[in-house]
Amino acid sequence: MPEKRVGLTARQQKILEELNDCPDEMSGQKLHRNLLASAANMGLTTVYRNLRTLQQKGLVRCRNLPTGETLYSPVNRDHHHLTCVDCGRTMVLKSCPIKNIQLPKAQTRNFELLFHTLEFFGLCKSCHQRQEAIEI
Amino acid sequence: MPEKRVGLTARQQKILEELNDCPDEMSGQKLHRNLLASAANMGLTTVYRNLRTLQQKGLVRCRNLPTGETLYSPVNRDHHHLTCVDCGRTMVLKSCPIKNIQLPKAQTRNFELLFHTLEFFGLCKSCHQRQEAIEI
DNA sequence: CTAATCTTGGGAAAGGTTTGCGATTTAACA
DNA sequence: TGTTAAATCGCAAACCTTTCCCAAGATTAG
DSSP: OOOOOOOOOOOHHHOOOOOHHHHOEHHHHHHHHHHHHHHHOOHHHHHHHHHHHHHHSSSSEEEEOOTTTTEEEETTTTTOEEEEEETTOOOESSSSSTOOOOOOOOHHTTTTEEEEEEEEEEEEEEHHHHHHHHHH | OOOOOOOOOOOHHHHHHHHHHHHSOEEHHHHHHHHOOOOOOOOOHHHHHHHHHHTTTSSSSEEOOSSSOOEEEESOOOOOEEEETTTTEEOOOOOTTTTOOOOOHHHHHEEEEEEEEHHHHEEEEHHHHHHHHHHH
């Protein structure tokens, strides 16, 4: 896909770099701390505002944990997860199950698709066993 | 699918009823207001806590708006959305595109799947046009 | 170069959600 | 039915995120 978006500010580029450099997703708070540490000083508000902007440009995606935290990652990293609704631990899926899926044209005709989020929720083995043990 | 979960408290049932009765998703705040109005008095904390529990039981699902609000809906209502990253408006998808998708067994062997969220993000027609106008 | 306008940034405040903790209710068992 | 342990509740505080508002910087026209 061509890199058609232009006009990233210097700080937006910094944020995007930081996200790309880190193999894991990051919360807004952690991103802020990392940037402070790496000499790119930036207010917390600015971090969140630019994250929002980057989402609007289709470059950054986020997902929400049950704890209320929001984790951000670059869109080009097409990761999805299994998340345990009990302990909150997540596993990364090896591949995107809907990579080649087509949405009905009628629904996307008036909509420029930028990215998607697909998350699976359930019980991990240990939480499941714990519940079984209690219910018996 | 059989209703295998048991042991819902009276308040959890009230919350579930309220969600089922309302055709739209609801925020925690709105749910709380509705319950106050319908004589089922309940603290805000209790609402959120029980929503979490209902998620753990696989009966309720939520999605997060860019505003930070969280919207809850019953899992049996298998709805997904197109959401505009600019204006935040959402459209409901007519059908679930991954209803019949199989995850690799290797990844779900140790995981009891309860539900999923699938959300598409992009630009709605009017926001897209506005951006084009600016960029030219 | 200057002035008016528009965009961007930061601090403080507000909003929604979650957590901690003592008090109350529910449930189990005798 | 009475006693006791466990689960649940609600308030207050904490947390993360977003919004408000004003100052600083950039852009454009004259």
